[in-house]
Amino acid sequence: METWILGAITFFVALDYGINTFVDFLNHRSSKRPLDSELSELYDEKEHRRSVEYQAANYKVSFISSTLFFVLLILALTYEWFAALDSFVREQWSNEIVISLAFIGILTLFSNLISLPFGIYSTFKVEAKYGFNKSTVVTFVSDLIKGLLLTLVIGGALLTAVLWIYQELRSTFWLWAWLLFAGFSLFFFMFGTKLILPLFNKLTPVPDGELRSEVERYCASQGYSLGKLFVMDGSKRSTKANAFFTGLGKSKTIVLFDTLLEKLSTKEVVAVLAHEIGHYKRKHTLSMFLLSNLQTFVLFALLGWLLGVEELSTALGASESSFHLSALAFFLLFSPVSMLLGLLNNGLSRRNEYQADDFARETYDEGGAFLREALKKISTDALANLSPHPLYVAVNYTHPPIRERLRNLA
Ligand SMILES: [Zn+2]
Structure with a gap:
């Protein structure tokens, strides 16, 4: 059973990396397509060349970072690094909640540390080279510290509550944990702009x-x-x-x-x-919020059911089962489902964008000329990819590509 689970995890992790890398590559190739008559309305040759170079620079950074994470994950699975980390924290502490918190905290910190050089390079090299970056070192560092503190305080409190619920309730854990999550996300949805945004x-x-x-x-x-x-x-x-x-x-x-x-x-x-008010009037904000809570409901139900399977932890090389190892194995096994959910959510979001564009045209901007002009300025100033690959759009785009939006508004 353990070998089978570990095999499935490794396969899904590799599949996820393989699909994403392939789709990124297709998009990289597609971004280099020469201008046609429709697109030359947006860019001249020089701007187009700059946009292609900018896309290529971003592609390179994201390829190197995703490959590094993939290799580290495969090494961790092969050499049982997660089980080793589990034993390490068990030697330091005895309380099961503290052990899980320390395990998840160390992994989060580690993954943040690996992402850091990529964040620095992307902000101060790529974004700066193309004239987008306005962030100073002070802003960058203070963002980093505030982000980490917020994760520590809010993430830590939420996780402690979930772990406590798991320890006390077991069989109905998933329902209470979901209710806690749903309440929390409602709170942030309503007051996030007031409480969190002003920190930044x-x-x-x-x-x-x-x-x-x-x-x-x-x-x-x-x-x-x-x-x-x-x-x-x-x-x-x-x-x-x-x-x-x-x-x-x-x-x-x-x-x-x-x-x-x-x-x-x-x-x-x-x-x-x-357009933004269109999202509200067409009930997009509410429906996407409800949909995301429905998805976490199913996710928690599955998690609650599978956490009882001891082999999830032992497949990662541990001698005993624990919340954090089983949850980690669960999320890795879940990656194909989360990719499918991503496709669904992005597809719905793109449909909503068209509806909000239509709303703006119908209620304010007869003929759509103002919104068209606005979209052109926003995307060409950002050196947007005018010809993204359809598969890349399906996987990654929450907004339709500029060309399609302009066509819809025409
Ligand atoms: Zn929108």
């Missing part, structure tokens, strides 16, 4: 003026109560522009990056905002 960025209400009155006029025409409308100092880290919608009911919030306001005209900004 400055949010200022959009001041009275041309933009605010145009936004208010539009919202009134849609019977939409505006809620909170903020400008965020995205320019602190990058020149890339963005906007997003979050929250439910009274907590609903629209955030516009300052870089967006710099690049776009008032009408174009309001077209983007109409």
Whole structure:
């Protein structure tokens, strides 16, 4: 049984890496396609060349980092490094909850350490070379420390609660653990922008003026109560522009990056905002939130059922079963399912983007000219890949490629 489980884990890990690497490669090749008449509206030859080079640089970084992680994982499975780490923490502590916390904490720290050089290279070499990076060393380091502290405090508290529930309840553990997760994600969905985002960025209400009155006029025409409308100092880290919608009911919030306001005209900004409100009006925010909780429900049910299978831990080389080893084996075994779920979620998300674009065109931007212009500016300024491979889009894109969105709005 153990050999069979370990074989399946190794196979799935290799399959996952193989598929992703192949799809990345297809996309890398596809990004180099020459400009056609449709795309030469977006880039001239020089910009296109820069975009191809930028895509290639990102491809290289992601290939090296994913290959490194894959090799380390295969080595860890072959040489039973996870079991060795388990014995190590067992020698230091005796409380089962502390042992699991230490095991998961050390693995998280280790994987963060390996990712760090790639993050540094990508920010200060690649992004800087193409003029996107605005992050200073101080911002980068303080982001890193804040991120780590947040993981430690919030992740640690949540994990401790889950471990405690597991120790006390066993058979109904999964249901309570899921309820805890669902409650927590609801809380963050509603108050995350208020509690977490200000730790990293400055949010200022959009001041009275041309933009605010145009936004208010539009919202009134849609019977939409505006809620909170903020400008965020995205320019602190990058020149890339963005906007997003979050929250439910009274907590609903629209955030516009300052870089967006710099690049776009008032009408174009309001077209983007109409798109965001489209997500709310078409109930995308709510339905995606419910869907993700449904998925974690199934995930916890399966986890609760399989944690009882001792061989999950012993397959990784341990002599006794434990929560952390079994959960780790479970998540590695689960990788094909999570890939399929990713395809489903990304597909739904892309469908929602079209619907939100349609909403903006129908309610504000007759003919879609403002949104088209906004999308063109946002993606060409970010040197976006104009011809991504369809398989790469299916696996990785939450938004349709720019060409398809422009066609939809035409
Ligand atoms: Zn959207």
